[in-house]
Amino acid sequence: MSVASTLPLLLVEDDPDMAGNISDYLERRGWIVHHARSGALALHLVTEQRYAVVILDRGIPGLNGVEVCRHLRRGQSRDLPVLMLTAADSLAERLEGFDAGADDYVVKPFALPELQARITALVRRASGERESGRELLRCADLEMDPRTREVRRGDRVIKLTNMAFAVLEILLRRTPEVVGRDEIEQALWADDPPGSDALRAHVFALRAAVDGPAEEPLVHTHRGVGYQICARLSALERDPRA
CATH class of the missing domain: 1.10.10.10 (Winged helix-like DNA-binding domain superfamily/Winged helix DNA-binding domain)
Structure with missing residues (x-):
């Protein structure tokens, strides 16, 4: 059973077929999915709504996924978990995504159960960090x-x-x-x-x-x-x- 959050997740994906498949799969498992087809819209939405996690396509046109991630990390959403979707599997490109602030990545093509497992792990860890007590x-x-x-x-x-x-x-x-x-x-x-x-x-x-x-x-x-x-x-x- 997925630990679907009461907060929605934000899917940033310009391919309507892929966005529809991901949304349908996750919504059937209890997630609330909001969709943005561009990086600019995604950055606007995170200022209006709290999200449990962002699923961010690296290759969106215009403001690409790496640039969107950098913007998120400079703003009030710097602790928002980001899962990057990428067709690029080279170490250099993964390092660029991690350096921009991505928490995890899934390489296309991927299995939807794997995507859900990655989302669940990010949400669970973020929840645990918020609940941790004061210590150095x-x-x-x-x-x-x-x-x-x-x-x-x-x-x-x-x-x-x-x-x-x-x-x-x-x-x-x-x-x-x-x-x-x-x-x-x-x-x-x-x-x-x-x-x-x-x-x-x-x-x-x-x-x-x-x-x-x-x-x-x-x-x-x-x-x-x-x-x-x-x-x-x-x-x-x-x-x-x-």
């Missing part, structure tokens, strides 16, 4: 407040995508342990991880944001095992490749 997570000079979603390293404010934030929270809660790839993927996507490069892309974005050029590296990769956040890892143990 720390490692060396890095500090996270899960409730306010503020991240700082020393005096530097760090801006993270939603998924990079989620990965950082997992690692900080377990520091200095090495957390396995499978465990992180399970926490982020349950039983439906989107592909082998997705977690790598999020860790790449996280490392770029957290570890400045003049700062001690805190985000570490253990190839074939998982990831770790800790200070004072020896040079022989470090692997900068995500």
Whole structure:
């Protein structure tokens, strides 16, 4: 059973056949679906209505999905979960989408049950984050407040995508342990991880944001095992490749 939200979801898709198929499938399973055929209309709608999640086609004409996502992250909807639909499956294009603030992606063509599973995971995680209590997570000079979603390293404010934030929270809660790839993927996507490069892309974005050029590296990769956040890892143990 889907955990359909009482809030509607916003589908941004210019292909009427695909939009109709997605809407019909989700509405039969309890979701309320609002539809926008353009990025401009989508940005207008999110100022008028609260949404549980946005399903955003990367290739919409005019203001494309990546640009729409960037606009969302700069405005009051910066915490709104965004699931990007894309026909592009290259790592570079996925990184661009994640860097713009997308939380997850589904590559076309896709199965509708997979789409629903991704939506459910995003809504469930967002709901859990809103209900979490006041606490601070720390490692060396890095500090996270899960409730306010503020991240700082020393005096530097760090801006993270939603998924990079989620990965950082997992690692900080377990520091200095090495957390396995499978465990992180399970926490982020349950039983439906989107592909082998997705977690790598999020860790790449996280490392770029957290570890400045003049700062001690805190985000570490253990190839074939998982990831770790800790200070004072020896040079022989470090692997900068995500």
